[in-house]
Amino acid sequence: MMDITEIEEQSALDKIKKGERLDDRGLEDFRDVEVETGVAKKAEGSAEVRLGDTKVIVGVKFGMGEPFPDTPDEGMLMVNAELGPMASPNFESGPPGKDATELARVVDRGIRESEALPLKELCVEEGEKVWKVMVDIHILDYDGNLMDASALGAAKALIEAEIPEYEDGEVKREKTKEFPVNKVPVACTVVKVGDKYILDPSLIEEKIADGMVTVTWTEDELCSLQKRGNGGFTKDELLDIFEIARKKTDGLRKIIE
C-alpha cells in the first residue's frame, strides 16, 4: 500500500494548527475506546482494546518458574509484544524489532513500577518456585497509538485474570482463584505537533509528531515515562504534559475498572 503521502501529512498539520483534526476530534479527544474481555479462552485473563481502527488483544498466562537470583521470593512479570505482519501493510514477519521491544518494555515498566502486582504473594517456594505472569500483546490492526491501547489492554487483562491453583507440583488450570491487582497503571501518550498537544494520535499524526511522551499514571502516582521519537521538550512543557496525561488516564481507568 502507498505510504502516507506528503499531501496527507500537510492536511493533518494544517488541521492541528487550526485546533482541529482530520477525523473531527478535539485535540485532546481519544477516538472511541472499546474494551472487551474474555476474548482468548485459553488465557487466564484477556482483553481486546479498540481505539478507532487500532485493535490489540492482550492475553495473560500464568506459569511456574524459577525466580531471578536477586529476587528469590518474588513472582516474575514478563511482557512481550508482537507487531505481526497482519496488523499493517508495513510490518514484516520476523523477531520483534525495536518498536515492538519498546512497546513491551514501556507497558512492562508501567505494571512493574506501579507495584500493581503482589509479586511477593506469587512466591510458592523461595528460591525455587514462583509464578510467572506472562502478558502477551498481540497487535491486530495498527492505526496509531499502540502504546496507550496496549497498556490499557494489559491492565484490563490483569484485572480480569484468575490465577490457577498449584497442587501436588502441578498447575491446575481448571481450578482458579481471583488474582489481586493493587494498582491500575494507565498510559497516555501526549504528542507535540508545532505548539499544540494532541492525544491518541492516528498513524498520520504519529508521522508528523515533533515528539511524544508516554506517561503512565496509577490512581495517584506517576509510574513510568518514555520520551519517544525525535524532538525535545522543556521542563515547563513536560509538567504540562504530565498533567494532561493525568486527567486523561483518570477517565480511561474508569472504563476498565
Added chain:
Amino acid sequence: MKKDKKLLKNGKRIDGRGIGDLREMEAEAGVLERADGSGYFRMGDTEAIAAVFGPRELHPKHKQKPQRGILQCRYNLAPFSVEDRKRPGPSRRAKEIGKVAEGALSSTVFLEEFPTATIDVYMEVITADAGTRCVALNAGAIALADAGIPMKGIISACAAGKIEDTPVLDLKGEEDQGGQVDLPIAMNADTGEVTLLQMDGMTNIEEMDEMLELAIKGCEKVAKKQREALMKTF
C-alpha cells in the same frame, strides 16, 4: 490423558456430539481495518483471524516469478492460545502448516493474473482446541474472497479422525490428545477437489474411506458457513 476416560459412549462424544457432527461454527468477513481482506472463523473453542494483503509487490525480487504471482501463508499460534504459554513466533510445526496452507489455497487463486506479485495470507490462532490449521484456513479463505482476489472457488477445511477405534468428525482438544488418527483436509466443496491432506496415526483403507467421507461432508457444511459470512458483507 487418563486411559480409563471414555471418549465415546453409546455413539455420543464427550461434548454430546454424534460421530459425524461438527462443533458449533461462527464466521465473519471484514473483521480488520488495515488489511485488504480479513476473516474470522471459530469451530467450538478453536478460533482464528486471517488477514490478506495484496496482490502487492513481492520482495526480495529474486522470489518474483515472471509468468504468475505467488501466494504466501503464515500460520501462527498466539502465545496465549494454548494451555502452557507458547514462545512467540512460528515454530517448525507452524512453518510446515504455512507451507501446506499455501498449497491448499494457491490451487484456487488465478495467480496467472498477477505476474511477479504476491498475495500474503496471515493466519493467527487466538484459541487452540484442536483443528487449528483447518479453522485458520477457513478464516484465510474468507479473507481472500473479502480482499477481492479472483478465485475458482472457496476453500473449506475440517478434520476427521479416529477415537476408540471409531472414525469421527472434527476432533476437539481432549479427543485429539486421546485419539488414534488425525486427518485434516481442505477442499473446494463445489468441485470436490481436495487441496490439503495430512494424516497422523495408524489406520486401514476401510477406515480411511469412512474418515474421508466424514471430512468431505464436514467441508460442505463449513462452506455453507463461509458463504453466509461473505454474503453478509458489502
Added chain:
Amino acid sequence: MDEKLVEDKAKVLPGDVIAEGDYLSGQGTYKEDEKIKSKFLGVARTEKSRIRVIPLCGGYIPQEGDKVIGRISGIGPSHWWVELDSPYDGYLSISEGSDEFIDLDNTELSEVYDIGNMIYTEVIKVTKEKDVKLSMQDRICKKLSGGRIVRINPSKVPRLIGKGGSMVEMIKDKTGSRITIGQNGIVWVSGGDEDLAVGAVKTVDEKGHEKGLTEKVEKMLKESR
C-alpha cells in the same frame, strides 16, 4: 441446455455457477465444463448472452487508458518510477513526462517531479509482464499540490463517478471543490469546502454498495451545511 441460474444483479461468490450452456464468459467470470462461474465476490450482470461479474472489493491492477493518481517513488537517468498503489509501479519516461521539452543538460529531473510528488497521470501501455508505461501528455494530467488525498477502494470508483459523472458533479457542485479521481482509488480534493467534499467521497466509499446512494450523499451534503 442453456440455463441462467442466478438473477441479474445477484450477489455471487467465487466458484458460483451463474449460467450453463451457450453463454459468453465476460469479465470477472471463467468457464469450466460448459459452466460460467464467478471469479469474485461480486454482482452478476447479464448483457444479451454475455455474463460479467462486477467485483465488490479488490485492489487495483493497471489497465491501458486508466487515469490514475500516483506518487513519484524513484528517479532514473531519464525516467521516473511512480507508485500506483498496485503491485506494479509505473514508468514515466522523460519524453512522456511533460508536454514541454525537458533539456537534460540544464534541468534536473527532480525539478520537474521530485520524489514524493503526487501526479495525475495516464496509463498508456501495460505489457504482458505488467510493465506499466505512463504519460503526462494529456492536458488533463498534472502535478498535484495542496488539497487533500482520500483513499477509497478501487472497486468504488465507478460509484464515485456515477452515471455520466453525475455523482462527482453533484459533490463538486455542492462543495465548490475540484475533485480528481484516480482509477486506482486515490482521490484528490482541492478548494471549496474540502472537509465536506472529503466526507462525501468517504460516504461513497463506505456505502457504495447500498441502495439509494445518491440520496444518502445528497442528504449528507445538506445536513453538514
